[in-house]
Amino acid sequence: MSLHSRVPGPIVAVGVAIGLAAVAYGGGNIVAAGVAFGLASAGIELTLRQSFILSVVVLQLVFFTGISLVYLNYRSLSLSDIGVRVPGLEGWIVLGAGFIGMILLWFVASVASVIISSRFGIEQEQQAIFEMAQQDPFIFLLLGTLSLLIVGPTEELLFRGVIQTRLRETFGVASxxxxxxxxxxxxxxxxxxxxxxxxxxxxxLFVVGLVLAVAYEYTGNLVVVAVMHGLFNATQATLGYIGVRFGDPEAMVLLAGAVVGAV
Structure with missing residues (x-):
């Protein structure tokens, strides 16, 4: 009797989901750090912008995409099987409505987070992306561009196309x-x-992520949620850039910084 047949299906599904996420995220960060260390040892010092681009390319483009494609190949699934196709009219409508919904929910949830923090004396910590952007505001512009080209598509490929599809098979839609x-x-x-x-x-992040999950379930189209995700991150990055470049960085930590750390 194989191990797979002796382990309950729900445990296998959760284990696969956690394993895929851990290998993609952990492996990507380790390799990105290793590459940066190797370059530094060779006397090549990366700028802040170069380090940021290296991190995104290695983590999201290489590892998120690579782990997803390996798993899909193992399951004999193609990209079309998980909804990589040009959206129809309904898909574009869902994309627009979903994006607006994400922005509204993000704003409400962020305000609620600030109120809870104030009520219970929880100190708001500045995220690493803001510390980087205070040294070089252009980091936010890079974040917005890379979110549209790499972050949105690759994270949706892994978390919606692969992981959500796998968990839905075992637990059903809601769970x-x-x-x-x-x-x-x-x-x-x-x-x-x-x-x-x-x-x-x-x-x-969980609240706004649910919008992506529901949109993917409704449309079955990965491109829809990939663009939604990219636009959402790009909007946050734009607000962050405005805050750091022209306004009060501390205020933007409370407003635009609630979810920017997702990258």
Whole structure:
């Protein structure tokens, strides 16, 4: 009797989902750090912008995409099987409505997060992306561009196309979407910090992530949610750039910084 046949299906599904996310996220970060260390050892010092681009390319483009494609090949699934196709009219409508919904929910959830922090004395921690952007505001413009080209598509490929599809097969729609979204939010906790403030940031990300999960379930189209995700991150990056470049960076931490750490 094989191990797979002796382990309950739900445990296998959750294990696969966590394993895929951990290998993609953990492996990508380790390799990106290793490449940066290797370059530094060879006397090649990367600028802040170059380091940021290296991180996104290695983590999202190489590892998120690579792990997803390996898994799809293992399951004998093609990209078309998980909804990589040009959206129809309904898909574009869902994309627009979903994007607006994400922005509204993000704003409401972010305000609620600030109120809870104030009520319970939770200190708002500045995220790493803001520390980088205060040194070089152009980082936010890079973030917006890379979100549209790389971050949105690759994260949706892994978390919606692969992980959500896998969990939905075992747990059904409601539980599958919820579990996939929870994993999507938790895997980004490093960008917020492991603290009460970080958990609030993750909870905001969970709320907006549910919009992506529902949109993917409704349309079955990965391109729809990839563009939604990219536009959402790009909007946050734009607000962050305006805040750091022309306004009060600390104020933007409370407003635009609630979910920017997702990258």
């Amino acid at each position: 599958g979407l919820t579990l996939a979204t929870a994993l999507f939010a938790l895997i980004h906790i490093g960008g917020f910090g492991i603290s009460a403030s970080g958990l609030l940031g993750v909870s905001v």
